[in-house]
Amino acid sequence: MYKNLLKDNYCNMKVYFNNSCKICRSEIKLYKKEKIEEIDWIDITNNELAEKETNKDDKQLLRRLHVKDNDKVFEGAEAFLYVWQKIPKYRFLYKFFKLPIIFTVFNYVYEIVAYFLYLKNKKQLKS
Numbered sequence: 001m002y003k004n005l006l007k008d009n010y011c012n013m014k015v016y017f018n019n020s021c022k023i024c025r026s027e028i029k030l031y032k033k034e035k036i037e038e039i040d041w042i043d044i045t046n047n048e049l050a051e052k053e054t055n056k057d058d059k060q061l062l063r064r065l066h067v068k069d070n071d072k073v074f075e076g077a078e079a080f081l082y083v084w085q086k087i088p089k090y091r092f093l094y095k096f097f098k099l100p101i102i103f104t105v106f107n108y109v110y111e112i113v114a115y116f117l118y119l120k121n122k123k124q125l126k127s
Helices: 022-032 048-054 058-063 077-086 088-097 100-124
Strands: 013-017 039-043 066-069 072-075
Touching: 013 022, 013 048, 013 077, 022 039, 039 048, 048 058, 048 066, 058 100, 066 077, 072 077, 077 088, 077 100, 088 100
Parallel strands: 013 039
Antiparallel strands: 013 066, 066 072
16 A cells, blocks of 8 residues: 555656645645655645545545545545655655554544644635
């Protein structure tokens, strides 16, 4: 599931994140500083194109980080593995968090944190 996620991929990966969330924006800003050309950073705030590209509604996009790579969409903790694997400075995070037991714990913790961020930011939803 999370081994060798980005083998020989020459397509741009798209990362869908909530730029209106202060915490989300701060973290993504760290990754953007690395200037990885193969990553397109997509703000999901009022972004109908992001909904179409991911086949997710605004609620689903707001709930978790999403990554689209080779027409597959990954979300949550697994999406973070994709991002970290692509950025040399953060590849050590990929190597550590992909370990099965560590990934399981990471996934649970991510879901808890993401849920509270969702509650904090859900006022921006259209419906």
